[in-house]
Amino acid sequence: MTGGSLVDPSFELLDPCPDIHALFVQFDARFFGGSLACCEVKWSPRMYSCAGICSYEVRGGRGGLCSIRLSKPLLALRPRKDLVETLLHEMIHAYLFVKERNRDRDGHGPHFQSHMHRINQAGGTNITIYHSFHDEVRLYKKHWWRCTGPCKDRRPFFGYVKRTCNRAPGPNDRWWAQHRQTCGGDFIKVKEPEGFGAKKPTKTTPGPAPKTKKSPPPKVTLDDYFNKPGTSSSSSPKKSPITPFSGGGQKLGGASSTSSLLNPGSGGVRLGGSGVSRLLPPIHFSPTPSSSAPEVVTLDDDDEPEDALEMSFVLNSTTVICPSCNQEVLENLIHGHLDYCLA
Incomplete structure (x- = not known):
């Protein structure tokens, strides 16, 4: 290509x-x-x-x-x-x-x-x-709510809110506060997908046949092997008794009971040197401040805000006259409005 x-x-x-x-x-x-x-x-x-x-x-x-x-x-x-x-x-x-x-x-x-x-x-x-x-977006919006206040009589959408997910209008919507001031109505769900919310029947599968418990086989140990009848215990070699050492003995490293290698004050040589490198400078670790959370910039290319095709109560000074019904419509909603008027 x-x-x-x-x-x-x-x-x-x-x-x-x-x-x-x-x-x-x-x-x-x-x-x-x-x-x-x-x-x-x-x-x-x-x-x-x-x-x-x-x-x-x-x-x-x-x-x-x-x-x-x-x-x-x-x-x-x-x-x-x-x-x-x-x-x-x-x-x-x-x-x-x-x-x-x-x-x-x-x-x-x-x-x-x-x-x-x-x-x-x-x-x-x-x-x-x-x-x-717009047609595809409208196809997937199967959850509908309608306002019970003055919004339901306002053209062109008559207070409908249509969404793809089951999320009722509420304080998380950016237009909610203005709607409470200008309308004050409540939203009641009027439509949802067929079979939505119905509990799926649980499938009952026949249980497996009960298993018969089998007795475990007897455990065989080495003691059982050597204590078999007919096995003489004289065949195994006898251990000679242990005789303790009766001499005086001497301590290695002098009379002190503490090793000079482990006692730094005894004047002995310490294995591994002093522990401080003479070639590299000491490294001091300081705690690093926690980095801020990454900023995520997202651009979605929806030409209309959320619920723009459904809500008409948001007031704005930028309005135009619809050539079909002569109603004042927000400028950024005129395309969706014409779809409804000319349908």
Whole structure:
């Protein structure tokens, strides 16, 4: 894959399910000069809200591990073209992290766009700033809550909160405090996946047949062997009695009962020298201060915040008029709003 379009329609039949690691190596050599060899790329089986994430770990001001994760649930339903463009999008983030130390939380500034246009021109791709996989994201959001307050009558979402996991709205949501002030309603769960929460029946397997206890074989020891009937005890040699030493004897090393080698004050020679090296200076170990926790910078390319397609009570001065229903809508929610209005 050294030339031509990377998203040619023929690849949809020739290579519909490519190896992301092989693509990563090829794209790194072609567009980034092999500078992303320190990065990893892997599938994420439980990432439902965005197609790709690039995270970069910073330790003490120095670079660390750079990781790219691609959403298996979202990209498995999309054409090969979307996988290629999503991977290249995240590789641009990784390149800016590794080479230029660009840790901008937005991550889609002039540097990103210059690389995006360069790769689009050279590879025939259509890399964009955001991934718009609204249909797939909406498909996996099967846990629904609805507000009982004024939010339920507010267009276009009528107070619904839809999520992929069973996490009810609460104080951990960044919009919760504002919702309590402007609405004050409670969220009641109105929909969940079929069979969710039902206990799985325990399988009863027939137990094994009871085992009959076998008596252990008798233990045979050496005493049993030598005490067999017919074995005479005279065949074994008799031990001669031990006679204690009756002489005076002498102590080795003089009259002192303490060895001069072990007593440093006795004037003897100490084995191993004084214990202090005369060639190397002494080393003093001082406890090192505990290093701070590494900073992890993560860029997810979801074009809308969490629950942006469901909540409409968050007020903001940046609003636009929907051309379909003439309602005021937040500017960053207008795309999702139009999906609902025109559906």
